[in-house]
Amino acid sequence: MCLGVPGKVVEVFEEHGLRMARVDFGGVTRRACLEYMPDAGLGDYVIIHVGFAISKVDEEEARRVFEFLAEMGDLREAGIPGGATP
């Protein structure tokens, strides 16, 4: 039930005094409430849960697992067993 799906904000509008958006999930768009994400705007990726944006995806942080793996690969090639903790 706590599923949240990342989608891209493609339209922002107001309805009954609430900040709303149309959010694109890989080709399917749905309405969502942006009231809790005042900083999120067009082009941003937000996590939507039951029709509400609860966070904005931090694109830099999103790369961390891949950077970590690349780093561990480098460390292993350098012959350091186990590498470092993230």
Add this chain to the structure above:
Amino acid sequence: MRFVDEYRDADAARALVGLLARRVTRPWTVMEVCGGQTHTIVKFGIDELLARGVELVHGPGCPVCVTPLELVDKAVAIASTPGVIFCSFGDMLRVPGSSRDLLAVKAAGGDVRIVYSPMDCLKIARENPDRRVVFFAVGFETTAPANAMVVWQARRLAVPNFSVLVSHVLVPPAMEAILSSPASRVQGFLAAGHVCTVMGYEEYEPLAERYRAPIVVTGFEPLDILQGLYMLLGQLEDGRCEVENQYSRSVLREGCLPARRQIAEVFEVCDRKWRGIGEIPLSGYRLRPEYRAFDAESLFDVGAIEVAESPACRAGEVLQGLIKPNQCEAFGTLCTPERPLGATMVSSEGACAAYYHYGRFREAAPSRR
């Protein structure tokens, strides 16, 4: 889909499994709290990829599974009341009450509707002024901002025919109940990413310290879970017990402040009963007095409901990580997703249903307790 597909990359997953195998030197027992994570773990077979001796036990993080039987019965009674439109998230419809579920009410002609968002109910209420519209507001902290907004909006727009049947539960008190139980074997937690997206993780810091149990806030995709496990098992190996954040692309330490403010505006903390576990102090939300006009429990007098669970069902032990679903005698025989005895077999996030759907019932059950 962006921010989903890349976290399912098979090569990266294999690399993480390899790193984990090298990092782990001793057996450990850790719990993933959230049912969504249980689902990913069982679906992708992450539990089977792990180094020998690392055991994942499945936690109570499925709101559908822990909603008390009495409340399901109340929902059934309200939904059966003439003139009511009863709205619910889809996964609550098949949760067995003591005599029937919401789907049976619908089949018998009751107006039970599945909604995607709580806001849909407000629209239904405004379009049907002569009917009473009730929303079954279940969920963890993740769903609380949405449920708080709909009640706040109902008061602001003065929608008198709308109310909510609230069954909100909170994760940290349940984690504490598990940690403080003498039967618990849990040495560390993968905390639920979207619960922390809303609430942050400050609350976990005293828990980690008091019980000397590391906690890693973790996302839902396979790579998230593998990296979360790498961080958690690394802490255990090093003898650390900190709160770390694997899911930093979505979670801030303080959570989502506007959402937390709205929750605090509408809800207050109360004691809650958890299905299969029992009452946990200060583990849920109820409406604040200013919003009681929207409280379906006081608006609909459905009488005191006393119920007993199926004696065969061991969902309480499953939810606390004390047994695995396939250690229950009824699993896959008396109890199946088509004829569930307990809520953990209904919801796709329930551990029993996950084991059933992904074929774990074919395995020889581990030693029975």
